[in-house]
Amino acid sequence: MKRYHLTTFGCQMNEHDSERMKGMLESLGYSEAPERSEADVILFNTCSIRETADRRFISHLGEAKRLKREQPERVIGVGGCWAQSLKDEVFARFPFVDVAFGPGQVNRLAEFLTSDSLTAQGYFEFEGFTGHLPARRERTFQGWLQISVGCNCACSYCIVPSTRGREVSRPPQELVAEVQAMAADGVREVTLLGQNVNSYGRDLPRGDGERPGFASLLGMLDEIEGIERIRYTSPHPKDMREDVIRAHSELQSVCEHIHLPLQSGSSRILKAMRRTYDRERYLSRVAMIREHVPDVALTTDIIVGFPGESEEDFQQTLDVVEQVSYDSAFTFVFSPRRGTEAAEIGEGIVAHPVKVERMERLVEAVQRHAKERAQRFVGRTVEVLVEGTSRTDPDRLRGRTRHNKVVNFAGLAAPGELTDVEILSATSQTLRGEERLLARTAV
Numbered sequence: 316m317k318r319y320h321l322t323t324f325g326c327q328m329n330e331h332d333s334e335r336m337k338g339m340l341e342s343l344g345y346s347e348a349p350e351r352s353e354a355d356v357i358l359f360n361t362c363s364i365r366e367t368a369d370r371r372f373i374s375h376l377g378e379a380k381r382l383k384r385e386q387p388e389r390v391i392g393v394g395g396c397w398a399q400s401l402k403d404e405v406f407a408r409f410p411f412v413d414v415a416f417g418p419g420q421v422n423r424l425a426e427f428l429t430s431d432s433l434t435a436q437g438y439f440e441f442e443g444f445t446g447h448l449p450a451r452r453e454r455t456f457q458g459w460l461q462i463s464v465g466c467n468c469a470c471s472y473c474i475v476p477s478t479r480g481r482e483v484s485r486p487p488q489e490l491v492a493e494v495q496a497m498a499a500d501g502v503r504e505v506t507l508l509g510q511n512v513n514s515y516g517r518d519l520p521r522g523d524g525e526r527p528g529f530a531s532l533l534g535m536l537d538e539i540e541g542i543e544r545i546r547y548t549s550p551h552p553k554d555m556r557e558d559v560i561r562a563h564s565e566l567q568s569v570c571e572h573i574h575l576p577l578q579s580g581s582s583r584i585l586k587a588m589r590r591t592y593d594r595e596r597y598l599s600r601v602a603m604i605r606e607h608v609p610d611v612a613l614t615t616d617i618i619v620g621f622p623g624e625s626e627e628d629f630q631q632t633l634d635v636v637e638q639v640s641y642d643s644a645f646t647f648v649f650s651p652r653r654g655t656e657a658a659e660i661g662e663g664i665v666a667h668p669v670k671v672e673r674m675e676r677l678v679e680a681v682q683r684h685a686k687e688r689a690q691r692f693v694g695r696t697v698e699v700l701v702e703g704t705s706r707t708d709p710d711r712l713r714g715r716t717r718h719n720k721v722v723n724f725a726g727l728a729a730p731g732e733l734t735d736v737e738i739l740s741a742t743s744q745t746l747r748g749e750e751r752l753l754a755r756t757a758v
C-alpha cells in the first residue's frame with residue numbers, strides 16, 4: 316500500500332482542506348505515514364498570510380528536496396495559498412516539486428496521482444469546494460463546514476483575495492444535508508468556515524423567496540438534532556448585523572464567542588487598510604453584541620506597524636483594546652505580501668524597533684485584559700466538550716467551554732462527551748477546574 320505524509324500550515328480553512336485531502340487519498344487506497352521519510356507522496360498544504368508562514372514552509376520543503384534526491388520516485392506535492400500565490404514560479408524555483416495546486420483544486424491531486432504523468436503539473440483555477448470531497452476528521456466529534464470560499468474584500472495588506480479568489484457560497488440545502496450527515500456520524504460541534512462568513516449567500520440566486528443570509532443559515536443548522544455547538548470564523552465587522560448577533564442569544568447551539576477582527580483602532584489606518592469601517596462603527600458593533608449577549612467572549616486580530624502608523628494611531632488601537640477588553644487577541648506585526656497594495660506603499664514604513672516596542676505594549680494590554688476577563692469564570696460551573704488529555708499534565712483532561720476557553724481539569728469523561736466542570740482558577744490563556752461529578756462524590 317502506498318503511503319502519504321501531509322503537513323498543514325495556516326488557518327482553519329487549511330485544516331479543513333487537509334482533512335478532505337486525507338479523505339480523498341484514503342479513498343484512493345493510500346494510508347498515512349507517521350514520518351515524512353517513510354512516505355511515497357509528500358504533501359504540504361501551505362499558507363502565505365505572513366512572511367513567517369512562507370519561511371517556515373520553505374525550511375520543510377528543504378527536507379522534502381533531500382528525501383526526493385535519496386528516492387527520486389517519491390512524489391512531492393504543494394497545495395494551498397503559497398502555491399497559488401507563486402503559481403508562475405513554483406516549478407522554476409523548486410524543480411523537485413511534481414505537483415502544485417491552489418486551494419480550489421484539491422481534487423486534481425487525485426487526478427495527478429492516478430495518471431501516468433511523468434511531468435510536473437500545476438492546477439490553479441478554482442474548480443470546486445473541497446467540502447465536496449470525503450473527509451477524514453481529526454476528531455470524530457468535531458467537524459468543519461466550508462460554507463463559502465474566496466473573499467470579495469480588498470484589504471490592502473491581505474494576500475487572500477488573490478489566493479482564494481472571488482467569494483462563492485454553497486447552497487444552504489447542501490450545507491444542511493452535510494451537517495445532518497455529520498450529526499449521524501457522531502459530530503457534536505460544527506465550525507462554519509469562510510473568509511468572510513457573514514456575507515454568506517449574497518452571491519446565491521434569489522430563487523422564489525429571500526436570498527438565504529448567514530443568520531438564516533445559522534437557524535437552519537441549529538435545528539439539526541445532535542449538533543450541540545455551532546461556531547464560525549471569521550466574520551467581517553462591516554457585515555456583522557443584528558440578526559447574526561441575536562442568533563447568539565436566541566439559538567441554543569450557537570456559542571457565546573465572537574471573533575471580530577479589529578486590525579487597527581485608528582480610523583485613518585483602517586481607511587488605508589480598506590477595511591470599510593471606522594473606529595466608531597466597530598465600537599458600535601461591540602456595543603450591540605454586548606447588549607444582546609452580555610456574557611459573550613470577544614476575541615480579535617490586530618496588526619501593528621502598518622505603513623504610516625503613527626504613535627497616535629497606535630494609541631487609538633490601545634484605546635480600543637482598553638475599552639473592549641477582549642477575552643483574547645492574536646497580534647501580528649505587519650508583513651508586506653507580494654502583490655498587495657500595502658506592500659507597494661514605500662513611505663512611512665514603521666521602523667523595526669518601533670514595531671517591536673509597540674507589539675510589547677499591545678501584548679501587555681491584551682494579556683492583562685484576557686486574565687481579568689477570565690476571572691469571571693472562577694466559581695462557575697460550565698459545560699465543557701472534552702477533547703482529550705491535557706497537554707501539560709497527563710493526569711488531567713482538556714476541553715473547551717462554549718466561550719472557546721481551554722480548560723484543564725480533573726475528571727473521568729471521555730473525549731467527545733459534554734460535561735460540567737467547576738472552574739477553580741484562571742490565567743490569561745487557560746482555565747483550571749474539576750469535573751462536577753468528582754466534586755460531588757468528594758463531599
Ligand code: 5AD
Pocket residue numbers: 364365472473474576578616617618647648649650651652
Ligand atoms: N501582515 C500582518 N498580519 C496580517 N494578517 C493578514 N495579512 C497580514 C499581513 N500582511 C492578519 C490579520 C488577519 C489575520 C488572519 O492575519 O490580522 O485577520
Ligand code: SF4
Pocket residue numbers: 324325326327328329361362363364395396474475478479
Ligand atoms: Fe493562510 Fe490565509 Fe490561505 Fe488561510 S486563507 S491558508 S491564513 S493565506
